[in-house]
Amino acid sequence: MAVAELTAPTCAKQGLGSSQLSYLSARTSSFRRLSFRPPRRTHSSRISCSVNQTAQAPVAVETEVPKSNKPECFGVFCLTYDLKAEEETKSWKKLINVAVSGAAGMISNHLLFKLASGQVFGHDQPIALKLLGSERSFQALEGVAMELEDSLFPLLREVQIGIDPYEVFQDVEWALLIGAKPRGPGMERAGLLDINGQIFAEQGKALNAVASRNVKVIVVGNPCNTNALICLKNAPDIPAKNFHGLTRLDENRAKCQLALKAGVFYDKVSNMTIWGNHSTTQVPDFLNARINGLPVKEVITDHKWLEEEFTEKVQKRGGVLIKKWGRSSAASTAVSIADAIKSLVTPTPEGDWFSSGVYTDGNPYGIAEGIVFSMPCRSKGDGDYELVKDVIFDDYLLKRLTKVLFSP
Numbered sequence: 001m002a003v004a005e006l007t008a009p010t011c012a013k014q015g016l017g018s019s020q021l022s023y024l025s026a027r028t029s030s031f032r033r034l035s036f037r038p039p040r041r042t043h044s045s046r047i048s049c050s051v052n053q054t055a056q057a058p059v060a061v062e063t064e065v066p067k068s069n070k071p072e073c074f075g076v077f078c079l080t081y082d083l084k085a086e087e088e089t090k091s092w093k094k095l096i097n098v099a100v101s102g103a104a105g106m107i108s109n110h111l112l113f114k115l116a117s118g119q120v121f122g123h124d125q126p127i128a129l130k131l132l133g134s135e136r137s138f139q140a141l142e143g144v145a146m147e148l149e150d151s152l153f154p155l156l157r158e159v160q161i162g163i164d165p166y167e168v169f170q171d172v173e174w175a176l177l178i179g180a181k182p183r184g185p186g187m188e189r190a191g192l193l194d195i196n197g198q199i200f201a202e203q204g205k206a207l208n209a210v211a212s213r214n215v216k217v218i219v220v221g222n223p224c225n226t227n228a229l230i231c232l233k234n235a236p237d238i239p240a241k242n243f244h245g246l247t248r249l250d251e252n253r254a255k256c257q258l259a260l261k262a263g264v265f266y267d268k269v270s271n272m273t274i275w276g277n278h279s280t281t282q283v284p285d286f287l288n289a290r291i292n293g294l295p296v297k298e299v300i301t302d303h304k305w306l307e308e309e310f311t312e313k314v315q316k317r318g319g320v321l322i323k324k325w326g327r328s329s330a331a332s333t334a335v336s337i338a339d340a341i342k343s344l345v346t347p348t349p350e351g352d353w354f355s356s357g358v359y360t361d362g363n364p365y366g367i368a369e370g371i372v373f374s375m376p377c378r379s380k381g382d383g384d385y386e387l388v389k390d391v392i393f394d395d396y397l398l399k400r401l402t403k404v405l406f407s408p
């Protein structure tokens with residue numbers, strides 16, 4: 001069968017595309033905008049000490065947090081330090097605005113400190129973090145912001161917390177959409193769609209209204225491919241290409257399993273594609289992957305293991321972890337979000353690629369258009385990506401891909 005056969009119109013009507021798209025039309029119009037606003041944070045008593053007063057002892061006064069032109073800023077980040085001048089002396093880059101939803105949740109708790117430390121966007125990249133929570137999580141969100149204050153990160157220039165995406169997403173250049181219900185033991189990720197889908201419709205609308213016109217959006221909340229599609233369909237003024245459903249955790253898991261089987265360290269595994277959804281139908285591609293620069297099938301000659309055990313291990317890793325841990329993976333997910341961002345802001349090493357769930361329009365593989373599907377990507381490091389053209393397909397891979405496209 002040729003790759004082009006995957007373009008059969010029925011793909012879009014019956015398969016993955018149809019479940020993604022029918023959800024869209026049924027649900028996207030029924031979400032209300034949050035109207036609750038948290039009270040502006042004030043302190044009845046604080047120590048007043050401006051940066052220019054180092055020779056003077058601090059004086060305790062009754063006052064509010066200093067006035068600032070950052071209306072929703074949090075705590076120490078409201079102070080009007082002359083950070084611009086300081087940035088120039090350090091030849092730092094221009095500040096970037098990064099929104100994180102579900103900011104009081106497990107994944108964010110690992111991710112935020114990586115972002116603020118410079119590990120993700122670079123050690124010369126000042127950052128403003130805009131944290132989105134909800135009425136129920138607002139106290140927890142304050143706790144997270146307090147921990148960020150106490151960490152004294154030099155690159156962290158602003159922290160804003162809020163529950164209205166139309167405020168929190170204002171001018172953001174990156175939106176990391178994590179906030180969504182996680183699954184519990186025995187559930188499939190698709191079972192979360194009814195609860196989580198509407199979150200991404202609302203957030204897509206908010207991004208469309210107020211975010212930077214070139215915002216890059218990484219959707220993590222499950223089912224992340226469908227949620228990414230819902231989000232992009234609700235943000236028609238932002239390029240569809242800018243939306244990603246996170247499949248980097250699957251890529252990392254697949255690399256680890258191949259390394260384990262081959263008896264090499266996992267940095268020796270490259271060119272790992274995850275095709276399809278972040279779900280149990282995903283196809284970890286061992287045909288194109290390499291170990292020490294050689295095709296995996298030359299290094300691991302147990303092809304039955306590759307086709308059966310390896311594939312299933314990667315597909316079901318999240319569920320197995322939930323059974324053991326009692327909740328879904330958080331730390332490794334945060335690492336994979338960091339990896340996904342780094343792959344977009346640094347040039348992809350020569351000959352290698354990374355996986356991301358991206359919009360299929362114009363793809364060179366014959367995958368049905370109009371859906372979000374994980375495919376191999378390369379980046380020049382400018383936040384954008386191109387799909388990799390020089391991948392090969394054999395009967396096994398085509399059969400698996402066809403199954404993904406036609407599964408309900």
Ligand SMILES: NC(=O)C1=CN([C@@H]2O[C@H](COP(=O)(O)OP(=O)(O)OC[C@H]3O[C@@H](n4cnc5c(N)ncnc54)[C@H](OP(=O)(O)O)[C@@H]3O)[C@@H](O)[C@H]2O)C=CC1
Pocket residue numbers: 102103104105106107108132133134135136137178179180181182183195199219220221222224246247248249250278328329330333
């Ligand atoms: N793509 C991937 O590779 C992975 C995706 N995930 C997914 O990421 C999402 C977040 O996971 P995690 O951070 O561990 O989850 P947590 O339960 O720790 O936090 C999720 C946050 O989502 C918000 N939320 C919105 N709606 C709901 C709801 N109905 N029930 C519960 N929480 C809700 C809550 O914040 P608030 O109240 O502030 O809105 C909550 O703090 C999940 O959907 C999970 O399945 C997890 C691992 C890997």
Ligand SMILES: O=C([O-])CC(=O)C(=O)O
Pocket residue numbers: 182183189222249278317318319321322328329
């Ligand atoms: O399995 C889950 O529900 C959480 C997740 O997406 C993963 O760990 O891959």
